[in-house]
Amino acid sequence: MKSLVVDDELVSRSKLKKIMESFGPCDAVEDGDQAVLTVIKALNLGEPYDVILMDLMMPVMDGHEALKRIRAIEQERRVEPGKEARVIVVSSLEDQKNVCQAFFKGLASVYVTKPVNRESVHTALRSLNLE
Template sequence: MARKMIRVLLVEDEEINRVVARAALKAAGGGDVVDEAENGEVAVQRVRDAAAPYDLVLMDKQMPVMDGHEATRRIRGMGVTTPIVAVSSDGLPADVDAFITAGADDFTSKPLSKEKLGVILAKFRLA
């Protein structure tokens, strides 16, 4: 039986972080389709307009235009149940709480690596 194509939305404003995360996703086995959004507003649009639902959303916290907390709230407000994993460089308890309250399913710290993403993909049965 053919393996299901995994669709990931990577929400991150810094290009270097997107490049490394995309490669790490591919190495971890979750990079079949990786769409990118450079801020929360674009992420909400991508989720709303997606032809097929995403299997995973990796959501940065601090971004211009719309931050990760607000984007997560809006995506959940649309009734979308896709797992959202919050990503932050700080990892402070207040950050984690704010993201979980907004509707995130899990939290991981930057920088994203093949190992961290492997754990996330396994947790949501995507690998």
């Protein structure tokens, strides 16, 4: 399973990357703009991400906007329905507005609140049938 971690906090990004590397190759970037560019590069190489762990609150481009753009790119590239990257939103935000926005506007698959640990990531992956 190829994954991408997107988080502006170095400690969180490093922790998530280490967890995800136990499942396969994992890249990590620090903002939504870098995430979009990294997803485009992976698609160009024919090596799309299976799962993206996305923080919501980041500088440059937040997770909501990045996810919206990634979904638009997948549509432009005619990624087969069901073959899109699964997205696990990882955020300290628990309010209903952000949860709803992540799912319904961004097409996120799972929402996990920080702080995350190995078990919460495994639970999210199992819910997506990716573990």
